[in-house]
Amino acid sequence: MTDERSAPAGARKTPEELRSARWFGPADLRSFGHRSRAMQMGYAPEEWAGRPVIAILNTWSDLQPCHSHFKTRVEDVKRGVLMAGGFPVELPALSLSESYLKPTSMLYRNMLAMEAEELLRAHPVDGVVLMGGCDKTTPALLLAATSMNIPAIFVPAGPMLRGNWHGKTLGSGSDSWKYWDELRAGKITDKDWLGVEGGIARSYGTCMTMGTASTMTAIAEAVGMVLPGGSSMLAADSGHIRLASESGRRIVEAVWEDLTPRKIQTFEAYENAIAVAMAMGCSTNAIIHLIAMARRAGHAIGLADFERFSRKVPVICNVRPTGDTYLMEDFFYAGGILALMNQMREHLHLGCMTISGQTLGENIEGAEVYNEDVIRTLDKPIYGEGSLAVLTGNLSPQGCVIKPAAMDQKFLKHSGPAVVFDDYPSLKKAVDDESWDITADHVLVLRNAGPQGGPGMPEWGMLPMPKKLLKEGHRDMLRISDARMSGTSYGACVLHVAPESFIGGPLALLRTGDIVSIDVDARSIKMEVSETELAARRAAWVAPAAHYERGYGWVFTKHIQQADEGCDFDFLRTDFGAPVPEPSIY
Known part of the structure; x- marks a missing residue:
């Protein structure tokens, strides 16, 4: 340039x-x-x-x-x-x-x-x-x-x-999620799982x-x-x-x-x-x-x-x-x-x-590629756009992110009824229930997992697939949260929804059964709920209790910025007050 x-x-x-x-x-x-x-x-x-x-x-x-x-x-x-x-x-x-x-x-x-x-x-x-x-x-x-x-x-x-198990190359994180799902689906044994555990980090x-x-x-x-x-x-x-x-x-x-x-x-x-x-x-x-x-x-x-x-x-x-x-x-x-x-x-x-x-x-200057399948040319990419896409809409007016290159492409444009969870333990319990009446067209939603809600915005965003769906052969579905996910994760996971639900962002107003739609090409995400109904829900919303009342956690809660702002502390911005002086030696 x-x-x-x-x-x-x-x-x-x-x-x-x-x-x-x-x-x-x-x-x-x-x-x-x-x-x-x-x-x-x-x-x-x-x-x-x-x-x-x-x-x-x-x-x-x-x-x-x-x-x-x-x-x-x-x-x-x-x-x-x-x-x-x-x-x-x-x-x-x-x-x-x-x-x-x-x-x-x-x-x-x-x-x-x-x-x-x-x-x-x-x-x-x-x-x-x-x-x-x-x-x-x-x-x-x-x-x-x-x-x-x-x-x-x-x-x-x-x-x-690189990791190794039974002659298979293992990648940290990515193969953890993969083989965990295979174990839950009954495709591998506990002994296999122990072998993966010992071979994935060498x-x-x-x-x-x-x-x-x-x-x-x-x-x-x-x-x-x-x-x-x-x-x-x-x-x-x-x-x-x-x-x-x-x-x-x-x-x-x-x-x-x-x-x-x-x-x-x-x-x-x-x-x-x-x-x-x-x-x-x-x-x-x-x-x-x-x-x-x-x-x-x-x-x-x-x-x-x-x-x-x-x-x-x-x-x-x-x-x-x-x-x-x-x-x-x-x-x-x-x-x-x-x-x-x-x-x-x-x-x-x-x-x-x-x-x-x-x-x-x-x-x-002069740096060479020695394997063109690992490092491709611009005209022969593994995905035609960049790794990440930013979506906006009435569910996330300040923006959220998805990784379209690492998901089942059929979910790039999808609509389905939301199934909403307010905490991660409830979600984990539900996904292990094989009698749960859920399909791959549903949209799993986790809220209260953002910067303040988590607290700290944990890597819960790759919401676990329901065990029932795994046994039916499904390995992906649309999942939405205000959490993050590990960089080693994959799937149709919409993350970093901002503003987060814990402070009253629109995700806090979503209810089970509401239709949620995403269109990655159009960069849109929305819930099919009228503004009148959303206003009524907003008026009835009650803020959750803060996680911390003292110490570093209290400072974090009071001063953390939202995901779209980098989750830095507001008082560490370059425009916050005069520059810090050099310490006095005397």
Whole structure:
């Protein structure tokens, strides 16, 4: 689209201009304390004096399988920092394990973002290496780095190796849902299920399908915050060790260059991110996180921007769950993110500066595709439009999202009677009742599962198929909620209905038996209920009781924005009050 550099290099910093010099440099009593405490830890003045202090925000924990290699990988980052003449300091940060964190990791994305921002603001650091990858850690760390705006580089955890069971390739998440339905339908045994359980995750790293983890790390690279090719590097590959070290070396140079996130994260960079997400068959969660990230950078990205790119950028990445065969390991061997971006370069702003110190166009120049069935050409896509579609109508006036490339195409245009549930336990009980009088033409609806209703907007949106229908051979039906769903999920699931039902959005007014219609091509969703009847229902609606009366949950409830606004806290907007000042040293 453009070949002009968006952030030309300027004058290099001097040691006296380093942010950390405010802590360590002055010949006064306060700085004496800073220096003496560094010496207490065994560091000589030669190790920090006049050198960039590089924070390494490490989201490792013993309950974070995606990041289990970070315990040692952080040493590789430190090695790179030291090689480049920097002083590395590891700062542990909240670890948001998608597998274990309840009620949902989304409840705590903003907590990590706030913690990381304040860690950087309060400490004597000049730049930061962000170590993340599991779904919410990537956007959370980038939200923090963008708001703090010191030089930053992101090191993705990387996808795990492909799974295996009885000679079949397994994809995390996607095959969990698939074989769970087969077990419920009586097609496989409990012993089979145990084999799937043991074979689906064979190494450290994130989900190896195109779930939220790989979606968000690809977005981080597309927006310019990852070294070239880093987002598709496998966690267990030795190249990942070299990526960690190289990132450590590069961040030191970025500090001297004063290459900050906001110089990289331009509006055009976010357009690149949206285009890449659409081409990759991205997770539906990408919309929420990208909107929040862009707005932290000062850009009014919204659902309309996703819809704009959805209409013109086809899905060319043949990776599950949008694709039908391949996984991230295959994508990596096929050329990875650089090859994909080179294939779709006509849809990208090639002049955007990246953390590598080069433009996006320079990063992808000459990147080759080694398997054209994994990474397709634009004229031979696996789906003719982008991964996601935004629907609006009287059921969701602020918009909702569906993933048309990963669903039974017969539901792209569908009308049917709603079956409405107010909570997830009631839904789970109903779908296991084999005597339930339900057909595949019905529309399953779950409400009170949004940002406030969940609380935290849990990944309940891939509503379970009724057991009766599974045994009849059905594997998809139209499902609607104000929840999210895992990026590894699939099916005719309408998600992120906004405004959510818990605060009185139209979904709160829907009743069992009402006819619900969607038309993905027309981008519409509606309930066939008159405005007069809806007004009467609205007048009778009673707001549910709040989930929290104290603590972080109370803050979340009071300040969380809706899905179409990125689910950020309102007080973290760039236009909310004066900029946060640097901390006083005295």
